[in-house]
Amino acid sequence: MPLTNLDNDTAGVSVAVIGSATTTESGGTASFTVVLNSQPTGDVTIPVSSSNTSEGTASVTQLTFTPANWNIPQTVIITGVDDQVADGNQTYSIILGVAVSSDPNFNGLDPTDVVCTNTDNDTAGVATAIIGGSSATTESGGTVSFTMALSSQPTGDVTIAVSSSNTGEGTVSVTQLTFTPANWNIPQTVTVTGVDDQVQDGDQPYTIILGAATSTDPNYNGLNPTDVSLTNLDDDTAGVSVVLVGGSTTSEAGGTASFTVVLSSQPTGDVTIPVSSSNTAEGTVSVSQLVFTPANWNLPQTVIVTGVDDQVADGNQSYTVLLGAAASVDPNYAGLDPADLTLTNLDNDTAGFSTNLVGGSSTTEAGGTVTFTVALSSQPTGNVTIPVSSSNTGEGTAGTALLTFTPANWNIPQTVTVTGVDDHVVDGNQPYTIVLGAASSTDPNYNGLDPADLSLTNIDNDTAGFVIPTIANPTTSEGGGSVSFVISLSSQPTGDVTLPVSSSNTGEGTVNKASLTFTPANWNLPQTIIVTGVDDQVADGNQRFAIRFGRVVSTDTNFNGLDPADIAFTNIDNDTVGYRVAANGLTTTEAGGTASFTVVLDSQPTSDVTIPVASSNTGEGIVSTSSLTFTAANWNIPQTVTVTGVDDQFVDGDQTYKIRLAAPSGEDFSFDSLAPREWAMVNEDNDHLAVLNPRPPLPPEPPVNQDPEPPVTQDPEPPPPTQPVDPRPRQRAVGGGPVLVNITVPKEVGGGPTETNDGSTTSTEDPGTSGDPTAPPVVAKATGPGRLGSYIFLGTDDGDLVVRLDENVPPVNRPPEKAPVLEPRIIVPPTTVVAPVQEVRPVNVASEEYKPEQGPAPREVRKAVAEAIPVFAEPDALDELEKNVREFANQNDVPAKIVLATGFLTTVGVIAWSVRSICWIIGAMVSAAPAWKPFDPLVVLASRDKRAEEEEDKESLQSIAS
DSSP states (O other): OOOOOOOOOOOOEEEEEESOOEEETTSOEEEEEEEESSOOSSOEEEEEEESOTTTEEESOSEEEEOTTTTTSOEEEEEEEOOOOBOOOSEEEEEEEOOOEESSTTTTTOOOOOEEEEEEOOOOOOEEEEEETSOOEEETTSOEEEEEEEESSBOSSOEEEEEEESOTTTEEESOSEEEEOTTTTTSOEEEEEEEOOOOSOOOOEEEEEEEOOOEESSTTTTTOOOOOEEEEEEOTTSOOEEEEEESOSEEETTSOEEEEEEEESSOOSSOEEEEEEESOTTTEEESOSEEEEOTTTTTSOEEEEEEEOOOOSOOOOEEEEEEEOOOEESSTTTTTOOOOOEEEEEEOOOOSOEEEEEESOSEEETTSOEEEEEEEESSOOSSOEEEEEEESOTTTEEESOSEEEEOTTTTTSOEEEEEEEOOOOBOOOOEEEEEEEOOOEESSTTTTTOOOOOEEEEEEOOOOSOEEOOOOSOOEEETTSOEEEEEEEESSBOSSOEEEEEEESOTTTEEESOSEEEEOTTTTTSOEEEEEEEOOOOBOOOSEEEEEEEOOOEESSTTTTTOOOOOEEEEEEOOOOSOEEEEEEOSEEETTSOEEEEEEEESSBOSSOEEEEEEESOTTTEEESOSEEEEOTTTTTSOEEEEEEEOOOOSOOOSEEEEEEEOOOEESOHHHHTSOOEEEEEEEEOOOOOOOOSOOOOOOOOOOOOOSOOOOOOOOSSOOOTTSOOOOSOSSOOTTSSOOOOOOOOOTTTOSOOEEOTTSOEEEOOOTTTSSOTTSOOEEEOBOOOEEETTEEEEEETTEEEEEEOOTTSOOOOOOSSOOOOOOOEESOOOSOBOOOTTOOBOOOOOOTTOOGGGSSOOHHHHHHHHHSOOOBOOHHHHHHHHHHHHHHHHHTTOOEEEEEEOOSSSSOEEEEEEETTEEEEEEEOOOOOTTSOOOOOOOOOOOSSHHHHHHHHHHHHHHHHO
C-alpha cells in the first residue's frame, strides 16, 4: 500500500551578505555566503558573475554544492574596480545564475542576486605638480616646469588655457593644454621661463594663470584649476633655495617626501651641499650631496626622503634632513649653509590584534565549524599570551585554549577552529561568544590589552517530531498475519511525551499498545507497535483501516499537541463467496435406495441466503427438501439433502437424472451472482428380463482371493493368436461360467464376429489397422463377463472389451443372490475397446509415463482416462469392490477414500479412489435407452492429507458445477 511521507524540506538557496554590500574603487571588498536550504540528491552548480565587471568582480565563477557539503556556506568575495571616471557611486549586481543539477528540485532554481554599490574615488580635478620643487624662475633665464594632469577620466576633451600674470618676470611655453579621455592621466609639462629684467629689484612674485576648463564633460566644464604661483629670482644675490614638494611627512609604510634645492644665482664655481638624515631609523635621503655648477646652478635638484619601518609601536617620530654648509670656490657660496628640513615619520605600528573570521559566523549542531585567525598588529618586545574560551560549551567549543605570539611570529596568523555542539534539544539557533581574554605580556603596549570577542550562532538541527520508518508492506491478513514497526522521537524532550495509539477499525486490525511514553532518558530508543489482522469470516474483500496516533500529551511545549500522521493498513480478506457440495454416492435404486449430499457456505453472509433444490425427473428420484436456507448464524453448518430413488415398474435399465441447485437468492447480493449447479444421478433399475437359455455351469474352480491385488502394469502388447487360451474366467459371471456371445463389429471396421467353443471372443478389429479387412484377427480371452442392461463387460487378459448384444442373442441371466466380484484394475488400458454398434472408439491412454507410486494421477492422465471407455461392471459389483478396497486399506494401515463424481458430456460414469498413492478405476454403464444421456467420466483422486482432500473435493465439485 503506497504511503506518503510529508516533506518539511524545500529546495532553495539562501544568500546572506556579510556586513555591507559596498565595494570601493580603491579595491575595497564585500562578501556574501551561499548555502542550500535542503540536501540535494546530486551536485548543484550555481554560476556566479558580475553585471558590470568595470565596477566589481566576484572571486569565483561558480559554486558547487554536493550532497555532502550542501549545508556548509560558501563565501563569495566581491572586489571593487577603479574605472578612473568620476561617475559617482555605481550600483551593480553579482548575478547568481540558474542552478544546474541532476536533482529536479534544484535544477533550474534561480537564487536571488546580490545588489552592490561601488563607491567612486574619482573626482573631477586638475593635478598640478612643479618639477624639481622650485617655484622660482630667475632673471638669468632660469625656468620652472610644472606638470598638469586630470584627476579622473573625462567623458570628452578638456581644454585649459595657460598664461603668465607678468610676462616681464616669466613666460609660459604653451598657451593651452588639451586632455582627452585617452591621455587624461598623462602629465603635460608647462615650462615657465624667468625674464631678466637686469634690474636689482629683488625676487619678484608672479602667477601662471590656469583658465577655466572647457569640455563636453559637465564635471570638467567650467572647472578652474588653481593657478601656479612663482617667483622670479633676482640674479644679483647668492643663495640656496630649498623647496619642499608636497607634505613634510614620511611613513613607516615606505611613504616619501621630497624637496628641491637650487642656487639663487649663478656661482663662479661648483657649489657642493651635503645632504643627510638625523635618524636613519626613521628616514633616509636619496643622495648624500648636491652639486651645482655654473651651468646647472639654476636647475632645481630633487632630494627624496623615504620613511623607515621599525615595526615597533613607538608613535610618530620627528627627524631632520640636514643640508650642510656649501663648499665652493665662489666666496659668495663658500660656507653658505642652507636651511635644514624637519620631517615626521608616521608610525604604522599600533599595539593591537587582527582578528579575521573565515567564512560564515555560524556553527551547526551537526558538527559544523567556524574558523578565525588572530595576529598582532605590531611587533611586541616580549611574548604575548591570549586566553581563548567559549561562553557556552553546550553550543560551541574552541579548538585551542591559549594563543602565544613572540617577537618572531607576531605577524603570522594563528587559526582557531570552533565546533558546534549538538544538545538534542529543540532550543532554536543559539548565540554564543568565543571569548578572547586580556593579553599578558612584558610589553606594556600589549599587557592587559583585550582583543574583541567573536559573536557566533550555533544552528539548531533538532525538531520536535517522531521517527517512524517507512513500512515496506503495510498489510495484515485475516489469518492472523501481523506487521510491526518502531517509533522514536526525533529530539530529546524536556519532559515525558505520551502518544496515544489505536486502530480505526478493531474488526479488521488491532494494536498491541494503547499508548507509547517517551522520557528524556529513552526518547531515542525505538518502541515497537505490532498490528495484527482480525478475521471477520465475511467475504467483504480487502479492507482498509488505519493505525491512528492521537495528540501528544507532554510538559514539553514543543511536543505537546503534536499529532503524527496516521498509517494506512490493508487487512487481506481470506473469505470467499461460494458454497461447497459434498456428495455421498450418486446412485439411487428403484427399491428406495438413497444417496445424499451436504451443502455449506464458504463465508458468512450479511443476510439469509436461500438455495433452491430440485430433481430433473421426480419419476426417478426425489429430494428431501426444496430449498436450503443459510443465516449468519448457521452458514458454516453443513445441511444435508437426501435423494431417494423412485420405482417405475419398468425394465428400462438404469436411468440418469439430475439434481439441480438453482442460483442462491437473498439480500446478500454477493451470493446472488453464483451460478446454478447440477450433476447426474443414476437410479438403478430393479426390474428384470426373463431368463432364456442359461448356460450350464463350469466345473468347480479353486477359490479366488478377492483381496485387491497390488497395482501392476499390463503388457501393452496383446499375446500372439497362437498362444494357448485358458478357458477359465478370472471372475465368475452371473449364473456361473463364461458367457458365449456374438460380437458385432461395424462393417467399416472390418470382418464380423467369430464364436469360439472355449468361451473366448474373436474380433477382426485392430488399433493398428483401423478396420483393414485383410488384417489378422485379434483373439481376446474372456475372463470376467458381467451384464448391465443390453451391454456385456468382458475382462480379458489382453485388455477390456465392451460389447452390445445382438438382437438374436438372449440376455444373460441375472440372478438376485449375488453380483460378480471384480478385481480392481490399474488405469493403464493399452488395448482397444469395442463399443456398441453405433460407435467404435480406440483407447490409447498415454499413461506409460505415470506410475501409481508417484501419488495422485496428474491432470493429463485423468483427462485421458475420462475420455476413454473404461471397464464396465454391474452396479452391485461396485459396492463389493469398495468393500475390498477398504479391507485392503485397513489391513495395510493406509488411508482410503472413495469419491463419486459425475458429469454430462461423454459416455461413461466413473468411480475413482486412492489407496495411499495407488489409483484404481472401475466404470458403470447405464442403459442405452434414448431417454437418458450417458455420463461423463470425471476421475477424482483422494489425497494423503486433510488439506489436500479438501482441495480435491472442492475441485471436484467445481468441475461438476462447470
